[in-house]
Amino acid sequence: MATGDNPSAPEDRLSAVEDAIARAAKRAGREPADIALIAISKTHDAAAIRPVIAAGQRVFGENRVQEAQDKWPALKAETPDIELHLVGQLQSNKTEDAVALFDAIHSVDRPSLVKALAKTFAKTDRRPSLFVQVNIGDEDQKGGCAIANLPDLLARSRDAGLDIAGLMCIPPYGLEPAPYFALLAKLAEENGLSALSMGMSSDYETAVMCGATHVRVGTALFGARN
Numbered sequence: 109m110a111t112g113d114n115p116s117a118p119e120d121r122l123s124a125v126e127d128a129i130a131r132a133a134k135r136a137g138r139e140p141a142d143i144a145l146i147a148i149s150k151t152h153d154a155a156a157i158r159p160v161i162a163a164g165q166r167v168f169g170e171n172r173v174q175e176a177q178d179k180w181p182a183l184k185a186e187t188p189d190i191e192l193h194l195v196g197q198l199q200s201n202k203t204e205d206a207v208a209l210f211d212a213i214h215s216v217d218r219p220s221l222v223k224a225l226a227k228t229f230a231k232t233d234r235r236p237s238l239f240v241q242v243n244i245g246d247e248d249q250k251g252g253c254a255i256a257n258l259p260d261l262l263a264r265s266r267d268a269g270l271d272i273a274g275l276m277c278i279p280p281y282g283l284e285p286a287p288y289f290a291l292l293a294k295l296a297e298e299n300g301l302s303a304l305s306m307g308m309s310s311d312y313e314t315a316v317m318c319g320a321t322h323v324r325v326g327t328a329l330f331g332a333r334n
């Protein structure tokens with residue numbers, strides 16, 4: 109069944125995810141208000157996104173700069189208090205576009221990108237929140253900074269004047285995610301960082317119980333992507 113068939117579905121899905129976050133927070137002795145839900149709208153068009161905005165959601169995430177540039181300026185013009193997060197890989201030559209459009213970047217993962225961001229910051233007053241993405245499962249094919257390189261990347265960020273808010277990860281597919289979330293939380297604590305971007309549709313409740321401050325949920329809100 110096409111998920112767009114039921115006009116009330118986006119609201120229902122949003123409140124179901126919000127309720128699940130609140131339950132997981134309570135179980136962990138946390139305040140639900142301390143967890144930001146980022147609605148990941150990649151591949152979905154404005155017609156699919158508007159009902160989620162109408163239901164009250166204001167924080168959205170995309171994984172490609174170009175796709176976000178095509179969709180979001182118009183949506184932001186309709187609803188100015190939208191907060192937009194970049195959760196996908198960022199090429200160093202796209203930092204100016206990314207900083208202009210996004211309020212947070214979750215994919216800082218290498219020294220060349222730190223350098224490019226610092227150069228961009230010198231030309232603009234915009235300061236998106238920054239997360240360092242960690243390759244938490246040490247997977248060859250995955251983006252993110254190697255765990256062993258994290259202290260160096262954080263030091264370079266500091267030296268370049270970049271304020272890193274926290275860490276982000278995508279655990280290995282098909283494995284129990286909790287140990288990877290716990291490891292990311294430990295790395296954040298060791299490095300004095302408070303924000304933790306972790307948890308997707310299949311595991312955001314576990315992530316909340318492990319300390320996530322930002323969960324990135326697409327499918328559970330928008331339905332399956334093509």
Ligand SMILES: *Cc1c(COP(=O)(O)O)cnc(C)c1O
Pocket residue numbers: 148150171195196278307308309310324325326327328
């Ligand atoms: C697509 C994506 C998500 C959302 O995934 P779902 O399983 O659809 O919730 C979260 N984080 C990143 C980095 C993504 O690319």
